Amino acid sequence: MTRKNNLRLTALNLMLLSAFSWQAHADTLFVHANAYTLNAKQQLQKFDAMLVDDKGRVLATGLQKSLQKKNPQAKLVDLGGKTVLPGLIDAHGHVFGLGTAASQLSLRATNNLTEALAAISLYAKQATQQQWILGGEWNQAIWKLDRFPNAKELDSVVADKPVWLRRVDGHAGWANSKALALAGITKSTPDPAGGKIERDEQGEASGILVDSAMDILEKVIPPQNDAELRVALDAALKQLRSVGLTTVHDAGVDAQSDKLFREYATQGRLTTRVYGMIGGVDQFFDVVSAAGPLKNLADDRYALRAVKLYSDGALGSRGAALLAPYSDAPHTKGLLFVQDKQMQSMVQKAAAKGYQVNVHAIGDAGNRQVIDALASIPKQHDAKILRHRIEHAQVLELSDIPRVAKANIIPSMQPTHATSDMNMAEDRVGKDRIKGAYAWRSFLKQGSKIPCGSDFPIENPNPFWGIYSAVTRQDHQQMPVKGWYPEQAMTVQEAFRCFTLDAAYAGHQEKIVGSLEKGKWADFIVIDQDIFTIPSKDIYKTVVLQTWQAGKQVYTK
Template sequence: MLISLAPRRALLALLLAGTPSLAAAQPRAVTSQSPADLIVTNARVYTADDTRPLVEAFAVRGGRIVFTGSAREAATLTGAATQVVDAGGRTVIPGMVDGHAHFVGLAQKLRSVDLVGTRSYDEVIARVVDRAKTTPAGSWIVGRGWDQNAWGNTAFPTHEALSAAVPNHPVILDRVDGHAALANAAAMRLAGLTAATKDPSGGKILRDAKGAPTGVLIDRASGLVENKVPAPSREELRAALKDAVARMHSLGLVGMHDAGASRESIELFEDMAATRELNLRLYVMIGDNAEALQHYFALGPRNALYDGQLWVRAVKLYADGAMGSRGAALLEPYSDDPNNSGLLLSAPAHIQEVAERGLAAGFQVNTHAIGDRGNRVVLDAYERAFAQVPRADHRFRVEHAQILHQDDIPRFAQLGVIPSMQASHQTSDMYWIGKRLGPTRLYGAYAWQSLLKTGVVIPNGSDFPVEDVNPLISFHASIARQDARAWPAGGWYPEQRMSREDALRSMTLWPAYAGFQEQLMGSIAPGKYADFVMLDQDIMRIPADLVLQTRVLSTWLAGKLVYTASQ
């Protein structure tokens, strides 16, 4: 396997050497002396390209980088129509890519009740009441972002207070991780949810002492109510997706890996790409739906569609739930819930079967696994699939890989499996994760450095809308393992921190590698898309506690300005 035995630096060298556009380009040479369309000069450019990691200028022609090097050399490519951008000494980095997020989820969240940051159940209810004032009676109210772990009382809420405050609207509120939801009485009535309703496979209905639903629905149980919410029209969703793209651009994101999309959503993405409305490097994972998988496997992998706006060549599966709702599958019970070891959302045989089909069809398979049992189940299923359908350079992934047994950490490199992780989850979870796991299992929690030392790469992300869209939150978490208040002093298990160089790669070159895109993007290097971001601070040199104060000044896609900050 490509990753299996090579140390990480050797892998990066191989990645660069194996890329024709990079191998053929000398750091100081240009492919042609004809004028550039765009020259960025007087900058501190962190290229994420090991052949030339720091330069002061680069040139763009036809949407691609044609030169990186000195300002003097770049100036020789100036023509009458060349746009010259003097960065004034500012920092420029490659356009950032979120390696695991939810496109439609962000679009919907921007138009729903935002519950992120609520400090009590009363505050959640107050925000819903405010929305109800402007929502016709009988219409659904949808929200997302509550987290009982941030409240004084960390027990799951029950619906009674919400139902009393908002009796005339059906309400469904997703927990921050998307793996639990709270429904009010009106919503449960519309869904026919009663004490007689059985738990669905892969889900749990929380109940009171009499067996009546409390309103909290874990994992696939939330679908019992959410399936009753009217879907937005195609045009409503299209407009919301455009808003989501604008939000990403404003924070320096030029692309994302969409972790599980329906066929209907993918077809809308493709329609937007065809009409040049997408304006994003979108790497799509097909959701686990039998008909959708059959359709896309028959089409085969599709790469860089519509001038590099869309890739459809991956599948998203689910092994378990999430830590916050105690749905992540653990090898031993939860320390704070000794009768519970979490939930498996897919049978191991199903993961293996889809993995084998993916290998045969040339598709990458990426499986959500958070708990140590969930991760082991996925690695075991992948290993069996690789034995049945051997394929080099498959780049299969485990999405999240948050809690790992020590025995499983080296297996990622041995199997050529990529741990796709989200650094901001660590800083969100560190306040309470010890209660869930106890002290011993924490040594395998968010174990970035332990994994990196085995030779793998870690594409970083946010899992938005679970976490905030801002990619610099994950950059800061990667290098500091601290929250915005610099807590805890020295970082949470600081031996697992990333270097700044690796943190930058984790948001640029490594997501590109994880999406088979490294020949086209991920670094500022000749031959690649001219996707880059200008920042007002040097995140590679400033104190870690200033990173979160950094502003994106401009974002560029294929050499075109897609966002500029207001003065």
Template sequence: MSLIKVLSRLSAVYCLLLLLFSCQQEPSSSTVIQNVRGYTFYGDSLRTFSAVMFKDGKVVDIYNDTTFQQGAGPDIIDGRGQVMLPGLIDAHGHVMGLGFQQMNVDLTGTTSLDSTLQRVAAYSRQYPELSWIQGRGWNQTRWNINRFPTAEELDDIENKRPVWLRRIDGHAGWANSEAMKRAGINTETSEPEGGKIIRDENGRPTGVFVDAAMHLIESHIPEPSARARSKALEAALLQMRSHGLTSVHDAGVSVKDWQLYKEKADQDSLTTRIYGMIAGAGAVFDTLAREGPIESYSKDRLALQSVKLYADGALGSRGAALIEPYSDAPDNRGLLFFSEEEMTKHILKTASAGFQTNVHAIGDQANRTVLNAFRKVQDSLGRQNLRHRIEHAQIVAPEDISRFRSLGIIASMQPTHATSDMNMAEDRIGAERMEGAYAWQTFLRHGVVVASGSDFPVEHVNPFYGLYAAVTRRDHQGNPEEGWYPGERLSRVQALRSFTVDAAYAAHQETVLGSLEPGKWADFILVDRDIFEVPAREIWQTRVLETWVAGEKVYSAMDK
């Protein structure tokens, strides 16, 4: 073969390789969804748009009065006039709790003791192979019995296997006699610090355990298997994406939770982003904090740079710590889990390691104790810009609200707590203390950042329930007609902001999440109505049609 032919063939091979290489290196094409009625925060204002372009999972820009044509340019998707919103962010949920709720007996919404027992009995018959019957969601304040339930009432339907049912808020549990027997609970059992055992007039435990006392039972429940945990996470992810949640702040992550989340992220099957809060400042923190705060893992699918602490219990079980006694229980001020000195010590430990610290505080005494602790930590460490948070900030002395702003504390609040609690909150604390209760608008007027969430599975995972509660302060039947303490309602713009850009800010993620602005992840949803135009009473009925995360569709109502 002549030299010319050899060179010619080598040249052809070179050109072919060059072509293949250039094809491999060719950047991915852009995608445009147009013909939508879009809303997003853009800078400091809410903007409308008719089209959004994204590439490599991130927003290129939004457009108005621009029509893209099919051809050599971006891929075009017709939005069919649907409403587009940024992906919604729940600033306070419990991912694994949501998943296990799908697998255990769900008592949410039961309106009487009898209906609750019937639901437990049906579940017990359906799963005879279970060694423990577990569930969650009961709420005695909706049963019109004016007391806690008892072990004997559970014994009537299941006395051979242990039964353990967490209250709706997760701050009390109800056991049958077999569960108490296996845990060795009797008259002599002492209450742990930060916990309470409900007893009868003879001092015998009745079956209800509040806050820290719940561990007396739960320490005897077998750990769920790895398979069960994986199924629970899959169930939670389905619930979250089907309701338009593209990100959630998980309030209490264990070592096993984090390992499972990483596995799912590595498998590219984490369809909702998770901003994790390490569960406590103890052994779990010591293990998970070894490598320091994790700002981003797997392209912002995961983060672990915050910690969840508890200051008190819940209002429904009278575990929220109050400055003055409960109006309906004058001998009770609730349960403060830590003294101010102890709380300061815990926050110093976590903040010194560079972790944002988010503290559950519901009662006014708990909120004041936590604010005092944050001030002492700031005096010691200076302003670190860690954006510490108080989770719930439910009942706050009016004079303490301005301290959130001065200390740089974010108020992480849950609008549906107000509409769920309005049947008993004023009974618990009296009318005077309502001035600083569920006071969303007052917090905003003081310049405090308010991030909204649901606290699922305490409340429903659907964020449109929260948007509706924030805007109306009414239940789904429209009561009360003027709204419960209507001066604290949020505007529709304020409400959406609290579930998007301000929730992202509360996770140090405002540069990558929360709005459809250039360079941020293309997380968005398509819904069946315009929440800025429909009557407010319809907001909670909004249905998610599609959910997209990083420019990929992860849910479609058409696939159901």
């Protein structure tokens, strides 16, 4: 062989060696971890090291000594012996709502109407550039007010500009007289289908609008522009990654939010994966569904393959549809938003295009309507194939709970709703119907998967608050002492599964997220305490120290 050929071979060998060396160094070995994951059999497994490839997928988990020996060239990242979990998933939230709420007035911390009015007055004096005073999160049950607040009370602190404050559950709003006038709401304005205008003794609009009646007023509020929406999305993503949420299911995507989600995903700025539900089956659905469900954009950062519909309102505002009258308001049974035939038409329209159908249902009448409607979908598009869901599944007639499993419907539930609602839920439905309310154990017992969420910003998005509520059924002061209907509580492992594998399954994503197994994205979090060994009373205090998406760190405390 000539010297020239030898030189060529040497150069080639060096190139191959360099390529091999680069490939070897491309893998990252995370070590010194107190790590947990569930496997495909839903068994809890521990490991102290995890190998991740350069694309951000898990190659292996196991013992540090063994993995380090087999992968001597891997870059080492020491996790300091801290507890590591798969990234948590919130199966029901409102991303832009969370970001927007950060800049609006919150009355969540107020203990009575007097405090609320003082907070509104102070906010209005500081918000001199705002055309409207917006926000909410008020709760008349916390205020121990045996009625809704009214417009005159709002007028006493802000009369010169419109005020619109949504109730904590988002299903009722409180307006002042200026806002009512701008919306054209008068004594003669009729209640819309699926909504109610609360009225005083003279029949005048009191200032409280329930469910679809809110639309009358909200149509006159100036919409957020593109810049405001970007600020809201940035604020939401910052908060989500700080509490360890690596995936969220957004319950109500419209054209504007879809546009920004796609943009942020392709630019690598969507630091929490978003599984989107199209809000309704109207014009936007008709446009976007022409291309069919979007199952994966930009390495699974964004998907749009579900539809969100509404059956009824909320329990706190008595908008949830009940089969019998409210125990504390015998004159009303709440409201169904649409008739049965229309609900069936909507779910069939969405399913026929290949979309998962997720329907909000709170009351037992609302839940029954949804079960009947989802059961009406032709077999090729039914819940066994598309994994249709009931969002909330809060109050069910006991005989309807087994029907959920029989129809393969997924009950998507929010544990913190129970601990927020326990101050009024039994008042609303009485001691008999409460047996079918927030009934997590009943669903788990029959084999239902429960994807858990928070319904943020209605509740705090922190998933450890959700796990705590699921396990203890107590508030953060550990009340009630034994928990509220503790027989329906989950174990820590069950609650963990609901925020990981079950939530992933509910988004058709159990093969890519939800656990730290070979081939899945290396979405994980590092936390300050071991939730599987600490007293359950301390779970909600858990602090996220680091959040990683696809092997890249997106948050550090």
